[in-house]
Amino acid sequence: MSSLTSPRAVGAVVSDAGITLLGSIDGPLVLSVDGRYVWSFSPVRDGRPTRAGTLVEWPSVLRRFLHGSARVRVSDVVGERVLVDEEVVLGDGRGTIEIVDPQGLPLAVDKVGHLCRAFSATDEGIRDEILAGTRRAIDDLREACGVEAYLNYGALLGAVRDGAMIAHDSDTDICYLSRQASPAELMLESYRIERGLRGRGWNVLRMSGGDVKLLLPLSDGRQCHIDVFVAFHVDGTFYQLGNRSGRLPESAIVPFSTITLHGHEFPAPADPEAMLAFVYGPGWRVPDPSFAYADPVAGVRRLDGWLRGFRTDMGRWTEFYRWAEAGRVGRPGSAFARWVHRQLPRGAAIADLGAGTGRDAVHFARHGRPVLAYEFSRAARGTIRRRVAHQDLPVDVRMLLLNELRTVLAAGAELSRDPHHLYARQLLGCLDDAARANLWLLCRMALRGGGRLFLEFSALGPVAGPEPVADPGPAGLVQRLDPELVRREIEAAGGRIDLEELGPGVDMLGDPDPIVCRLRVAWPRPTHRERNPR
Amino acid sequence: MTSAPLSRARARARFLQDRVQRVRRRPIGVFARLNALEEEVQEQRQLNRRLAELTDVVAELLVPLAHRDEEWTREAVERYRVDL
Known part of the structure; x- marks a missing residue:
């Protein structure tokens, strides 16, 4: 049973910030929008005191939906005590608030804070x-x-x-x-x-x-x-x-x-x-x-x-690809893809590591290259598959979790038997140290028979101006890397950088980036002495 | 030349300075060492997954690769990838 204790009449105010409770409440509350259950919270656990009352902020997963008007009701669990039940206008105020998935099916917040269907x-x-x-x-x-x-x-x-x-x-x-x-x-x-x-x-x-x-x-x-x-x-x-x-x-x-x-x-x-x-x-x-x-x-x-540890950012990438932000990634091939294309023999196969929305994989395929598109996010793999099926392009989409050694070794085994050049734009800044080490291992397996790795990443480096250079987008998912660190890691893994360029470019979302680094790397076959040190 | 009392005073001052620095370092040192220890223990725990992943690859792929049968090998690698 719920236990609402109220020294005076308890009400609530619904705003962009959240639900402000105007009195003392120690039981769980249920929030519904246009008659549908959406979220339950405990003011004592989830709220914080403000001048107006106890504010329980909206869960971050709901915020993107909170634009427009809707009837919001907050009550105790059995629905006997109603704190608020009124039409509210939130966010930009346009249209109707609809908390639904891309198929239009109603969503709710579950007990670990994820959106789900109840x-x-x-x-x-x-x-x-x-x-x-x-x-x-x-x-x-x-x-x-x-x-x-x-x-x-x-x-x-x-x-x-x-x-x-x-x-x-x-x-x-x-x-x-x-x-x-x-x-x-x-x-x-x-x-x-x-x-x-x-x-x-x-x-x-x-x-x-x-x-x-x-x-x-x-x-x-x-x-x-x-x-x-x-x-x-x-x-x-x-x-x-x-x-x-x-x-x-x-x-x-x-x-x-x-x-x-x-x-x-x-x-x-x-x-x-x-x-x-x-x-x-x-x-x-x-x-x-x-x-x-x-x-x-x-x-x-x-x-x-x-x-754990092999899919730490999966939820955030899924959010990125499922909702509007991934729409900011351009559809035509990137400038880096065009730069790489010019350097490769006609028809040479290429593997796009961290293919994202598939913009560059599609670009290469349209220019007559067989393409393997490796991608971490299941949502992104779905996007690429739909895109290439629609255009009937020779792109094979595969899973690659660079923090999971099994997928790395399986991809390395296949690529060593079926040579492809490797391409990774804005992948490196998404990886932690362990995933980068696995990437170099994959390159070593795939490229010792020939071929090149083409890398582009947002770099740390000398840029004029007093302000530090901001991290590239999407925010919180990509970081800048020191090209010198990357060079040391590649060389320690047996790679040889034969071209390096540093200059302005764009990030994953197409926003200007004052300093990006481009590398072309080979993995020479080990000499007889390296293979047999004695 | 330095007089003996002055030398003793300097030695005493160095001793006290060293004690003060040690005391100052101690709590920070303990917390830093605890943090480092926690990180190192976590690294050791992570070896469980590394070991499992490597063992799985060896168990599932080593036999077909050892047979040197090209078709079987290709199928085995592809099946392994698809089942991940």
């Missing part, structure tokens, strides 16, 4: 498809992957508490208890599970070394996400992805019990109530749509170190 916007038939799909995933995990999975998180909570899905949940989650003795071994097990699920026809997205997301297509054209999380014990501590860690005996998990949700039977932990207390805390029986995890910092740090 079950309250899902009809009964679709809900049955989601539950049947979840059941199929559990069966496939047992039959094709050899692991026993159980229902967990929101679906388990809804099943135990109400016998129904939770209204504002957005996906289903299943976990399996790994018997592996080390994080490295449980990641290897997770890789095998991923192949097993692909073999059963699932569309799989790897989120960390210990969890994958299954994309379940629904009959209304949407996709539901089924998260498959590993759970394991290390030195007496129980870890369960997302980020949970603490004390939970194995006897609370196995042997499984059975639980029914809307007529579908699922395996559940042996002691579902103990699992729910572990996940949601002792107050799990009280509905709280504003719930947010408070995971032990030490456990999160361990899980980050063991299992």
